[in-house]
Amino acid sequence: MSRKSYIKEKKEGFFSKFTNFILTILVACVIGSQVCTAANNNLRIAQISDAHFSTFEENTSYKFLKNSAEILDDAILQINTSGAYDFIIFTGDLVNKPKVSELKSFIKHSSKLIYPWYAIDGNHDISIDGPLTKNKFMEILHDSNKDIPKGKAYYSFTPKKGFRVICLDSIIDYKISTNGEISQTQLDWLKEELDKAKKDIVILCIHVPIKEPYPSSNHKLLNEDDVRTVLNGHKNPIIVLQGHYHTTKVQQEGNILYISTPSLVTYPNAFRVININSGKKNVLVDIFLKETNLKDIQTRSKLRLLNSTLTYGEEKDRNATYELKKYKD
Numbered sequence: 001m002s003r004k005s006y007i008k009e010k011k012e013g014f015f016s017k018f019t020n021f022i023l024t025i026l027v028a029c030v031i032g033s034q035v036c037t038a039a040n041n042n043l044r045i046a047q048i049s050d051a052h053f054s055t056f057e058e059n060t061s062y063k064f065l066k067n068s069a070e071i072l073d074d075a076i077l078q079i080n081t082s083g084a085y086d087f088i089i090f091t092g093d094l095v096n097k098p099k100v101s102e103l104k105s106f107i108k109h110s111s112k113l114i115y116p117w118y119a120i121d122g123n124h125d126i127s128i129d130g131p132l133t134k135n136k137f138m139e140i141l142h143d144s145n146k147d148i149p150k151g152k153a154y155y156s157f158t159p160k161k162g163f164r165v166i167c168l169d170s171i172i173d174y175k176i177s178t179n180g181e182i183s184q185t186q187l188d189w190l191k192e193e194l195d196k197a198k199k200d201i202v203i204l205c206i207h208v209p210i211k212e213p214y215p216s217s218n219h220k221l222l223n224e225d226d227v228r229t230v231l232n233g234h235k236n237p238i239i240v241l242q243g244h245y246h247t248t249k250v251q252q253e254g255n256i257l258y259i260s261t262p263s264l265v266t267y268p269n270a271f272r273v274i275n276i277n278s279g280k281k282n283v284l285v286d287i288f289l290k291e292t293n294l295k296d297i298q299t300r301s302k303l304r305l306l307n308s309t310l311t312y313g314e315e316k317d318r319n320a321t322y323e324l325k326k327y328k329d
Helices: 005-040 065-079 100-110 135-142 183-196 225-232 295-303 309-310
Strands: 043-046 089-093 117-120 153-162 163-167 201-206 237-244 247-252 258-260 268-276 281-290 320-325
Touching: 043 065, 043 100, 043 201, 043 258, 065 100, 065 295, 089 201, 117 163, 117 201, 135 281, 163 183, 163 225, 201 268, 237 268, 237 295, 247 320, 258 268
Parallel strands: 043 089, 089 117, 163 201, 201 237, 237 258
Antiparallel strands: 043 268, 153 163, 247 258, 268 281, 281 320
16 A cells, blocks of 8 residues: 555545544434433422321331331431432421421431422421421521422422422311311412412422322312312413322313322332423323332331222322423413
8 A cells, every 4th residue: 555545545534533523423412412301301209198106106007216216227228229219299297296307307317308399387297386387487498498388388490491390288277177277368369379380390399189099078178179270270280289198099171180199107118219301292190109119118008008009009100191281482
């Protein structure tokens, strides 16, 4: 090979490698852009409900209170080691007894989460005539977690563009009751929030269910019809995350998906992972039930229930995909 041919081949080889390198970078950028776009259209949530955390109580006939800290830590470990989450929500009954010391102890455990977390009150969290009022409950949460606002026990936030999270306060604090209700002031606020989020996918978090997973006259939301009337005025998808009934149930009504999540301390001793995938015309909601890894506790917990199938639900209540239609102006 002549020197001239060698130099020509070397140049061509260099330009060929350089061109391939540029093409590789461009392809990587395109793929990266698609991944980022997909990630921006997706919201991943973990819902933990009815942890009933306790530092001093023994197990009851159906609640494993003595093991509440251990089960909570297991749920937190599962979340921290299973990929990225946009946020975690505790949907009420953080503690079993409405004591300041118990709530602060709970927070020591919840603060181990490596992702943003939020919480709403449950009927076990608020004392009627004791120090843990709704204001005090929110103050203690805020002091340890600045993502949670101080003040009213209902609030909202935007975890990502195109999504709006609304946290409601369903707890009656003027008398002893396991029923719930939403005040007229809060209903008016809810309507305003929904009006501002007309183009958003709404995630509504509440302790006492808006739609009961099964009938219970002493656990229901007393003005559920009023709340559902407000929700039905919102055209885009609403995903409702609720607790209180310690059961696994998913119910769909049009563009509203009601997800009832079981308790950590009652069989199946589980929490939820919810993936919300936003498309142009619809929203796909993937739900997964994540059971505790503490199988001995779970087995003993199941033996304490007369109807464990009610709390465990059907497969469509545990692991399934639901489609919600988007509204177009």
